[in-house]
């Protein structure tokens with residue numbers, strides 16, 4: 001069977017490394033180019049010794065024509081604001097593109113400016129990108145060449161809320177979302193708050209009700225609900241390397257029993273390979289999804305309140321695993337290839 005030629009631009013980052021680890025296990029993939037900004041010429045395993053003997057191929061410069069001509073699929077693990085400078089140069093080659101940054105997730109430039117504080121350099125291509133949450137947009141992903149991979153916070157939050165939003169079972173005016181994230185969510189470049197003595201044995205909220213993922217969530221959750229959804233999002237940095245844990249406080253629009261709600265979730269996700277609805281009364285834990293592409297969901301009803309909890313690995317279902325899941329959908333492959 002023919003192999004799919006895959007390249008990664010920004011291969012030297014955290015999501016790049018996770019992409020390589022997943023793609024090495026993928027039976028249909030040949031990794032063609034590991035493109036980097038600063039370490040071209042070095043073996044990939046010199047950057048990441050964990051892959052010694054498994055991925056010793058040399059990193060290359062970001063040579064647009066060479067990479068595009070050699071690839072069927074190109075992943076981009078670049079910072080936001082950089083993706084929109086580099087991706088337009090690749091688009092004319094008509095290859096499948098999966099961007100892990102936030103640059104093509106928002107539908108309009110206005111939203112982008114609100115979230116990221118700068119003009120979008122490639123706003124004409126925003127409509128061409130499909131928001132890559134397969135559980136919501138599978139058919140659109142199947143038909144597109146360009147996918148904007150969702151943010152790590154929005155992924156777990158959207159999967160937890162989608163069934164009740166689409167069923168009209170919760171109020172959409174004020175959904176309170178409390179999230180905890182591990183340190184790798186910030187990428188490999190050191191920042192003071194992520195310095196070990198600062199974050200070890202510490203918990204702190206940050207970007208309270210002003211995080212750049214909030215507009216992304218409101219955009220996608222509103223599509224699910226068919227009406228505007230307003231959320232209050234408070235992320236916290238906690239001393240773990242990877243993982244995201246969401247606790248979501250909502251109000252039910254009508255009385256439902258815990259069993260009815262649980263059944264709704266079970267049915268909703270029964271054919272989804274990567275969403276696990278836990279047994280009634282069970283609470284998700286980050287350790288149970290670490291290193292996997294799973295999103296675990298738990299729920300508790302207290303009077304008219306519904307409290308949802310979800311856990312993902314930020315680097316897998318929140319980034320590189322989901323990106324490979326999207327590639328599988330785009331290429332018409334079994335969605336779980338490389339991910340089980």
Ligand SMILES: NC(=O)c1ccc[n+]([C@@H]2O[C@H](COP(=O)([O-])OP(=O)(O)OC[C@H]3O[C@@H](n4cnc5c(N)ncnc54)[C@H](OP(=O)(O)O)[C@@H]3O)[C@@H](O)[C@H]2O)c1
Nearest residue numbers: 010012013014015037038077078079080101185187188319
């Ligand atoms: N970390 C997560 O949990 C997570 C989850 C979901 C989405 N994302 C998104 O995924 C993207 C990558 O995240 P990450 O955590 O992998 O970041 P990272 O660890 O900081 O890696 C960034 C990569 O981009 C390259 N790069 C930086 N500036 C560049 C420039 N001006 N030109 C060319 N290459 C440049 C870096 O190359 P050098 O090595 O040469 O500096 C590195 O390969 C980001 O947009 C992030 O928001 C991250």
